[in-house]
Amino acid sequence: QKEVEQNSGPLSVPEGAIASLNCTYSDRGSQSFFWYRQYSGKSPELIMSIYSNGDKEDGRFTAQLNKASQYVSLLIRDSQPSDSATYLCAVKVGGGADGLTFGKGTHLIIQP
Amino acid sequence: EPEVTQTPSHQVTQMGQEVILRCVPISNHLYFYWYRQILGQKVEFLVSFYNNEISEKSEIFDDQFSVERPDGSNFTLKIRSTKLEDSAMYFCASTRHTNTEAFFGQGTRLTVV
Numbered sequence: 159q160k161e162v163e164q165n166s167g168p169l170s171v172p173e174g175a176i177a178s179l180n181c182t183y184s185d186r187g188s189q190s191f192f193w194y195r196q197y198s199g200k201s202p203e204l205i206m207s208i209y210s211n212g213d214k215e216d217g218r219f220t221a222q223l224n225k226a227s228q229y230v231s232l233l234i235r236d237s238q239p240s241d242s243a244t245y246l247c248a249v250k251v252g253g254g255a256d257g258l259t260f261g262k263g264t265h266l267i268i269q270p
Numbered sequence: 271e272p273e274v275t276q277t278p279s280h281q282v283t284q285m286g287q288e289v290i291l292r293c294v295p296i297s298n299h300l301y302f303y304w305y306r307q308i309l310g311q312k313v314e315f316l317v318s319f320y321n322n323e324i325s326e327k328s329e330i331f332d333d334q335f336s337v338e339r340p341d342g343s344n345f346t347l348k349i350r351s352t353k354l355e356d357s358a359m360y361f362c363a364s365t366r367h368t369n370t371e372a373f374f375g376q377g378t379r380l381t382v383v
Contacts, residue, residue, distance in 0.1 A: 189369060190369045192371065192372070194374075200376070200377070201359075201361050201374040201375060201376050201377045202313060202361070202374045203374070204371050204372070204373060204374075207370075207371050209369075246312075246313065248313075248372075250369060253368055253369055254325070254326065254368055255301055255318040255320050255325035255326050255368050256315070256318065256325075256326040257303050257305065257315030257316075257317075257318055257326065257328070258305075258313075258315060258372060259315070260312045260313040260314070261312065262311070262312045263312065
């Protein structure tokens with residue numbers, strides 16, 4: 159059974175601070191990892207992908223992957239009120255056309 | 271910027287009726303997906319589609335569901351006899367390859383009454 163776990167929050171962070179979001183996954187065969195942002199009533203919007211161990215930076219966002227610990231994280235630097243949303247961790251197992259397994263998401267609130 | 275488009279944005283149907291949800295994936299993408307998100311719950315994979323046939327499907331995707339690519343651009347999800355518990359947001363997504371980034375449409379909110 160593929161499981162992706164996230165702390166549901168809410169996680170409250172002051173504006174300008176670093177928000178840290180975490181995710182663990184159960185299937186060691188997982189190969190591809192994604193972070194999505196979802197505003198209430200809207201669709202998931204891709205933020206970042208990461209495929210190999212280490213850090214990957216894109217603007218204010220940094221994704222970190224540790225396959226040995228089965229752990230993925232997302233750091234948001236200089237948090238803005240517009241970053242307030244639910245952040246979804248999604249994992250893909252294997253190289254076939256199976257779909258993404260999503261966590262329930264972490265609700266992030268950036269306090270002005 | 272290319273995007274996945276879905277129609278309608280909201281569909282209300284009576285229990286037992288058939289509904290068809292439509293999607294236009296990104297034009298150079300090869301893999302198409304349907305996901306479902308019941309209110310307050312996580313996004314769940316339903317089915318993937320490649321080369322005009324189903325590639326993978328989840329336990330949720332039972333005999334009441336079917337998918338089709340009726341022409342070169344549209345990708346549809348049919349729910350044959352809707353139940354109250356089918357009420358959810360349905361998202362279409364597409365990818366260029368199997369492990370590349372999935373881009374989601376804006377969703378169809380299905381309400382079964």
